[in-house]
Amino acid sequence: METAAPLSDRDPTLVPLPADDAYFSDSDLDAAPEERRAPTNHLATVNFDVQNAIMSFLPDHDLSRLMRTSRFFLDIGLHALCARIPERRIMCEIRTSSLYKFLRVDAGSLSRVHLVEDIYFDLPYAVYGPPLSYKKRHMDFFLGILQSCRNLRRLRIEGWYEAIPASVLLNTLATSLPELEELQLSMFGKRDVEEKDLRELGRLRNVRKIIFKSSCATSFRGLEPLAEAVVELDYIKVPQDITSLRFGNVQKLGVRPDRSSTWLEQVTTVFLDVSELMLRPTTGDLHDCHIDPGRAEDDLLRANNRLKWGSACAKVWPLLKTIWAYDLCGLYCLGLPRRLHALSVPLELGQHAAHQFRAVVADAQPSLLELRVNLDECGLQPDGLGLAEAFGGITVPRLTLLIDVVHYPHEPWKEQPLLDSLARGLCKLSLTHLLIRYQESRRPISPYAEDKVASSIREYATILAQSSPTTLRWIGFDLGVWSILAGPQPTRLTCWEVHRTPVAPKDTSSDNSEDVPPLVTIVEMSASQGRRIMKTEDMGIFEFPEA
Secondary structure (H helix, E strand, C coil), rough: HHHEEEEEEHCCCCCCCHHHHCCCCCHHHHHCHHHHCCCCCCCCCCCHHHHHHHHHHCCHHHHHHCCCCHHHHHHHHHHHHHHHHHHHHHHHHHEEEEEHHHHCEEEEEEEHHHCCCCCECCCCCCCCCHHHHHHHHHHHHHHHHHHHHCCEEEEEEEEEECCHHHHHHHHHHHCCCCCCCEEEECCCCCCCHHHHHHHHHCCCCCCCCEEEECCCCCHHHHHHHHCCHHHHHHHEECCCCCCCEEEEECCCEECCCCCCHHHHHHHHEEEEEEEEEEEEECCCCCCCCCCCCHHHHHHHHHHHHHHHCCCCCCCCCCCCCCEECCCCHHHHCCCCCCCCCEEECCCCCCCHHHHHHHHHHHHHHHCEEEEEEEEEHCCCCCCCCCHHHHHHCCCCEEEEEECCCCCCCCCCCCCCHHHHHHHHHHCCCCCCCCCEEECCCCCECCCHHHHHHHHCCHHHHHHHHHHHCCCEEEEEEECEECCCEEEECEEEEEEEEEEEEECCCCCCCCCCCCCCCEEEEEEECHHHHHHHEEEEEEEECCCCCCC
């Protein structure tokens, strides 16, 4: 919001709006007052919604310049500018102070805090380097914004300063935001979360949607007064001694499973209607599934859970349609024998991992499979992570390959061996749609990485199309770009239709003439057409969830 900061003083050299009479033509002025035509083609005469829609098309700097021309444009432009606040995550101290000054928190009747209905904070956990007074000033800005914007309807806090106690933040939210309807709150790090502090949120009477992310079991218990409003929980660890707590409206659940024999019954009892499941890292003692004792333990736990899915848990989670798994081992042990709409798993090294991969995909029979690959784990293996062998006996109509690119100076990029391996494995799949997505350290890639990748994607698309079975119809490369100031940017999608033209055999006289493979070509589509296909086929259903 830095572009609008200088709005405090009007420029005396600017020409004000024309007088009311200027909206009439000469013929109108000659007519009697009752016969004059009402102005219908000027910005000042249309209703507020139309004005706001027009303003929404202006870039920030143009909108800010327009707002400085007159009091009229200042007033209507402020609404459009404030509506853009949640589009840019507030990720640093500079943006926090800029927003605080823009809102004129201490300006009384000139304050703009009443115009703000949605804010998205993603501040650092710790601030290193600046003096204590600097850090305290920006913490005061953060709390001051929350205390003043009493008309907030939606608030997202992905990160906040370590030095602010959880009790202070929770009390601020509970006492300062009476109109809040949606709250997303992440409480990672060494947070001093106490159950009594979290129960303060029960004072938010209008809240109807809560997304809460925390690995602290104490904070999980403190949500009981808001159980009906909670629709999404993540990184939750379910305490073993919970017997009566119920979250009947949680549809998206991110949970850290443990390896006890009773865990499955506990989690399906507490959460009654889950449709999207994220299996986070397993809690408890360290477990090694790559050695014989660990594999035997996995097989025993999987067999136990499969029995429960067939009996006590047979009717739970009937609407479950997607699973995102941090690792193969946790999903393998879950043993869920149910067909899913979409499944996201990492591609891991080793024969045991290949066995687990085939088992979980056979369990789920997904319509869409996302494979997450960290190129740094490929090492020097010429076939990447054994992608060609992984698809043996698997039928998947839609595949998304999420590649975490790693670049070291003066070293070649490593995705080519992986994509070559994918091309060899495609002949084993009845694939119709293939999407290659790129990320960098679990975030959208940097502009530098985008330039490196973009130069080769057409070549990769041609190789993949020519290596695929006759069912493949569409290939896309999705490049999301990350900006330090602005965060994730709109993705850059490049995609093609796969066309096959039959080729007649050269020798038609011989009875032993073999079928000639069709001529495969790719035809580039527009990004808008590609996004429609992605939406129709749910190719982007997993949007970079943090691991």
